[in-house]
Amino acid sequence: MTAGNTGKPGTSAGIRRGSHISAGFPLSGCERVVSRYAEGKNSAGVEKEALQENSQTIAAVELQPNGIEISLVVPVFNEEESVVPLIERICEAMVGFDKPWELILVDDGSTDATLLKARGALDRPGLNLSIIELQRNFGQTAAMQAGIDAARGRLIATLDGDLQNDPRDIRAMAQALDDRELDLLVGWRKNRKDGLFLRKIPSWCANALIGRITGVRLHDYGCSLKIYRASIIKQVKLMGEMHRFIPAWVAGVVPSSRIGEMVVAHHPRTLGTSKYGISRTFRVILDLLSVLFFMRYKARPGHFFGSIGLAAGALSALILAYLFIDKFAFGNDIGTRPLLLVGVLLFLSSVQLITTGILSEMIARTYFRDDDTPNYIIRQTFRHD
Secondary structure (H helix, E strand, C coil): CCCCECCCCCCCCCCCCCCCCCCCCCCCCEEEEECCCCCCCCCCCCCCCCCCCCCCCCCCCCCCCCCCCEEEEEEECCCCCCHHHHHHHHHHHCCCCCCCEEEEEEECCCCCCHHHHHHCCCCCCCCCEEEEEECCCCCHHHHHHHHHHHCCCCEEEECCCCCCECCCHHHHHHHHHHHCCCCEEEEECCCCCCCHHHHHHHHHHHHHHHHHHHCCCCCCCCCCCEEEEHHHHCCCCCCCCHHHHHHHHHCCCCCHHHEEEEECCECCCCCCCCCCCCHHHHHHHHHHHHHHHHHHHCCCHHHHHHHHHHHHHHHHHHHHHHHHHHHHCCCCCCCCCHHHHHHHHHHHHHHHHHHHHHHHHHHHHHHHHHCCCCCCCEEEEEEEC
16 A cells, blocks of 8 residues: 655645546555645635526536546444444445446544444455545535546445445336436435334325425435436536535536436435434524525526515605605695605615625625635545455
8 A cells, every 4th residue: 555645735626527536546456545635615605607598508528538437425423333334235236247336435523433443454355446535524525526526437326324225125126217318316215214203204294395396206205315417417516515505506507307217215214323313303493594595596686685675665765755755745744754764774774785786796796706615625645456
């Protein structure tokens, strides 16, 4: 195992979107690549111009000429009990698959022995395994983004590391994706093995709400088992906890008819502890408001603020016009009337909102032009080809 320096901290951004994670480093057997550091960011949009209305056809992403068919991306966090059985089940599920595939584990700042146990599989014969260790816990969305950025396959599949998703569904989903000419196929845990009140009911409510607001109606937005065409998902940039809304983002760049779902197996959790709770349901609602804003106004935020500002301005004009007529036509005193204060405040709010809209348009243009930093920082990467 060898180590190489990939650059000074802050000079480049982890794994660049669509780049080969070991560019410049010949890998043979089991080698260790110390990846470059970069400053992450906490709040930067979702994808560049992909969510603009009437977006242009996406240019195909140029993939590495490595012939890999499927990249399996699995974010893990404190899964020391399940990571080894997970690798075993994935290998068993892919037995007989006649095309090259790779497994990418993203350790999202685990504080237990997850990384150590995962590295024990690096020398497993026939397993093309990459392990990305993030600098700290950035969350499932950022970990998933790191794995997607590193993936080299024509198709990219994502699944959880808690053994509740069944890797045996991956091959059938990959075949269905091509047969149905889809760009994204989402797993549907029809017979879900989770608690009714803490998981199932909140999930049903969230799925109905997300589908109604985004217009992309699926039974199970929260299922991590999904398979994408790399040329599509690599155009999408995730942020916050937006991984559960990926179908909505993808619908911004491809017709919704190219997004489908498929019933998949689901198993009860037997190892480790769940990282989910009822609080996540409330965070989903907050994230959904952000999704709604970004989907409709990301490329034109001035329309959002401007329309509210114009409405406030119009109401202000009506109030002030009424008071003007009341004062000069009928001679009534308006100086002490609360309606005058309301009219003035609405006028000032209108000016502020319109100004905010103009500034938002300027910021959006700067973002589209200059933003290319990831929302994660890679500590180091291990690979066995």
